Amino acid sequence: MRSSRGGLRRAVRIALFAILIFILLPYVLTPLYLVVRPVSTPMLWRYLTAQPVTRIYRPLGDIAPVLPRTVIASEDARFCPHHGVDWRGLRDLLNEAEDFDDLRGGSTITQQTAKNLFLWSGRSYVRKALELPLSLWMDLVLGKRRIMEIYLNIAEWGPNGQFGAEAGSRRAFNKPASDLTAHQAALMAAMLPNPRKRDARMPGPAVRRLAGIYQRRANTAGLADCLKRGRF
Template sequence: MIRAARILFKATLWFVVLSVLWVGLYALVPPPFTLTMAGDLFQGRSITKDWTPLADIDPDMPRAAIAGEDARFCLHHGFDWRAIAGAAARNAQGRRIRGGSTISQQTAKNAFLWQGGGYLRKALEAWFTTLIELIWGKRRIMEVYLNLAETGIGTYGVEAGSIRYFDHSAARLTPTEAGRIAAVLPLPKKRAAIDPRGFVRRHGNAIAARVGVVRRQGLDACLK
């Protein structure tokens, strides 16, 4: 028992040290690859990505992400307990399954982990979310999120998504274009931002309308 406890302690210590170093490295350099990208390659898909600093992305894109994914992004410390409780209540009522993940949690998952559920992945996601909040800060979290988020099949990041859908750089997105990209983010393999129909069009337009609200109310203040 003592031997097993020592092995477990050492393994845990190594994990903590290596994960902190990993997160620290990604605070300085762009994550070169993710497990989600590996999954696309395994299925024979090509990968399109183009890392773009947040300063070179139109401000309406992070505003659209905040409006569509995480309105309290600048207010919480990685976990929006109000949204989590609301999602749990909604799901318990048998309504459409809905998560309560923040942009920080999604970034931790995209950068360090794999897609899908399970208690192990959720626990690791919570750990990495805490680390990136402490080490990166909000601006870096948003920068990594907008560069790693899948914006279409085999397309990663808003720069590649903007070129794919609108034939121009993410540096000059309109609120409508930013809203459409944000509407694609939850289900990028099933939605497209170009000529959207049904839910994607309605949701994209709703996000575009809230971009101005995010700007006026300073909900993106932590990015400045």
């Protein structure tokens, strides 16, 4: 009996230690991503399962400025003023949401980056609870420009393992991300929620409609101050 209880206690301690490592590891890795080019958990999964992955990392300065501007307009209009979590937007969403499914549109670009780098997809209160403090930490450590650069290089922009703006632009328009036009950037932004069903290369009516909305939004704003070189 004592041996059985001792084994159970050891198993519990090991499990708790593993959970602690899982929670703390992203906080340790985040400062490394100031200089290291990270891969996302979806990319890792495709590597492990022998599925194709296409990504050519591009610094933010080598991506057409219209793309981050349009992504902000479509995904996270308050990207510059918030600190990783848009508490005002989240509060409004909570007041309007009827169930957890309605909260899926409340993630900032920083939260999406945290999820793609360290967590998992799907709707989960546990994931959200891990995501919020991690997003605040990433905003503090990495700054806006680096977060946007990482996001644009790990976002999925194609149905067959095309990750990052460069791979997405070459697939959709046969051109580098540095040469994207405003309309092409809007089509790519319209793909982001579901790149397996939305295609910038052959956009359907819904994608074209969204792209028009995002292009108009982006045209009303210049390059966000927080993305200018040397600004955080």
